[in-house]
Amino acid sequence: MPRLFWKFFAIIWLTFVVGVGAVILIVNLFQIPPPGRDREYQERAIILALTANVLARDGEEAAQRFIRTSEVTTPLGLTLSKMADPSACTGEGTAEMRTVLKDATCYRISVAPEASFLLNIMDNLALLVPWLAIFVSSTVAAAALARYLIRPVVHLRDGLSALAHGRFDFRIGDQMAGRRDEVTALAHDFDSTAARLQELQDAQQRLFHDVSHELRSPLSRLQAAVGVLRQSPARLGAMLDRMDREVERLDTLVGEVLTLARLTVGSGLPLKTQTLDVIELLNEILGDAAFEAQAREVSITTGVDGVFRAEVEGELIYRALENVVRNAVKYTADHSFISVSCEATADRLKICVTDQGPGVRRDELERIFQPFSRGKDAVPRGGYGLGLAITRQAIERHGGRVHASLPEAGGLAITLELPRQPRSFGRDFT
Known part of the structure; x- marks a missing residue:
């Protein structure tokens, strides 16, 4: 980064120096006196001009009187002398001398020259002061501006280095x-990216922890069944049935974890879509769920009218709808009713599934869509808390959205919004 700093510094510094130096050079070309001395030079020029005018108009005696009076008020060493050669009166003069031809006589009017060595040094220093001021001010300004431009780049480099190290x-x-400015916006985008990466890392660690925890329970029961068999071989049949159930649970858990992983990892891959009637698919799921809900005397909407043909990946949408419906059947109260409604428009389908279960707390409405998450007050009834997470991932992959709400009559309502054509991941409806 020092190389970039010195590049910025050199460019800015040279720009300052060349620009202001050009101005001073132009001023010097017009022979403008050094700062602070222009008034003195003007006085000398005025006195010489006035004396020459008096001499040319009124003669030598009047000029001598004017010189005596002038020296009293402004002593400049003003003198008037005759020149032996009248042809020397060229009419041209300098800053310290003038010549005047009067009555065929050449007169020389002069002021004392500035022979002071100290004054010459001061004049030279006066000429150097602007250049020195330019050098110092441009150096300070270039360093400050270069540091202002480079400092956020240094912070970004430190941030990227930190991300690279986890x-x-x-x-x-x-x-x-x-x-x-734009650099600040870039820094806030970096912070958002870092926060998202941290969130994903935390979710991954939490997922590993939850998966290991969920796997441990059926594995522990399998080990217990094996231990019982070794002690009591006569209980072979019962223990084999128990082992089959635990293996089936393991298979279900692994299948749901793989589905969730495939949805998460493949979020940037194109969907394998086909044209399906989503309402017909929903009615098929509702028919199966209604048959299973009879054991708890739970009634459920078994048919939804309408047609909604959409470009979807059938397996994902089936899993999403099935998870929501079965989740409602699982947690609704005995002898209750599950309501399923559909609202179709030209470009989207809205499905709402409402149960009459214990619901969740309002601050848990988003957390229940995280893997292995359930409401804290929910009664454990099987499952691993992956169903709603899979549903959200599947619907959002199609460009839809899923959210939960608390009906006034109690229970929990899950609303799914699915577009007719897949949209970019995570895009909201307007």
Whole structure:
């Protein structure tokens, strides 16, 4: 980064120096006196001009009187002398001398020359002061501007280095020190990216923990069944049935974890879509769920009218709808009713599934869509808390959205919105 700093510094510094130096050079070409001395030069020029005018108009005696009076008020060493050669009166003069031809006599009017060595040094220093001021001010300005431009780049480099080393908690937005420009927006985008990476890392670690925890329970029961068999071989039949159930649970868990992983990892891959009637698919699921709900005397909407043909990946949508319906059947109260409604428009389908179960707390409405998450007050009734997570991933992959709400009559309502044509992942409806 020092190389980039020196590049910025050199460019800015040269721009300052060349620009202001050009101005001073132009001023010097017009022979403008050094700062602070122009008034003295003007006085000398005026006195010489007035004396020459008096001499040319009124003669030598009047000029001598004017010189005596002038020296009293402004002593400049003003003198008037005759020149032996009248042809020397060329009419041209300098800053310290004038010649005047009067009555065929050549007169020379002069002021004392500035022979002071100290004054010459001061004049030279006066000429150097602007250049020195330019050098100092341009150096300071170039360094400050280069540092202002490079500092956020340094912060970004530190942030990227931190991300490369797995430090997703590193933030740089608060180091912009009140900047309001594109670099600040880039820093906040970096912070958002880092926060998202940290969130994904936390979710991954939580998923590993939850999967290991969920796998441990059936494996422990399998080990217990094997231990019982070794002690009591006569219970072979009962233990084999128990082992079959645990293996089936393991298979279900692994299948749901693989489905969720495929949805998460493949979120950027294109969908394998086909044209399906989503309402017909929903009615098929409702028919199976109604048959299973009879054991708890739970009634469920068994048919939804209408047709909604959409471009979807059938397996994902089937899993999404089935998870929501079966989740409602699982948690609704005995002898209750599950309501399923559909609202179709030209470009989307809205499905709402409402149960009469214990529901969840309002602050848990988003958490229930996370893997292995259930409401804290929910009664365990099998499952692993992956169904709603799979549903959200599947619907959002099609460009839809899923959200939960709490009906006034109690229970839980899950609403799914599915577009007729797949849209970019995570895009909301307007």
